């Protein structure tokens with residue numbers, strides 16, 4: 001896990017509930033090292049920070065994520 005440092009006034013990419021997509025946000029307040037309030041640069045709505053990838057997933061109604069076209073391409077190993 002990456003330890004990012006957040007600070008008020010920082011621009012970060014985060015999912016916006018209103019825009020329904022990941023947009024640029026500015027951090028307004030930081031609590032315990034995590035952004036608490038963000039303002040969306042696209043729609044100017046202020047909302048709480050939501051972690052991009054929820055962890056500790058409980059059993060949900062969803063089956064395993066459907067795979068798209070087999071496996072993702074392996075990262076290129078540098079040959080030089």
Ligand SMILES: [Zn+2]
Nearest residue numbers: 016019040043
């Ligand atoms: Zn937005």
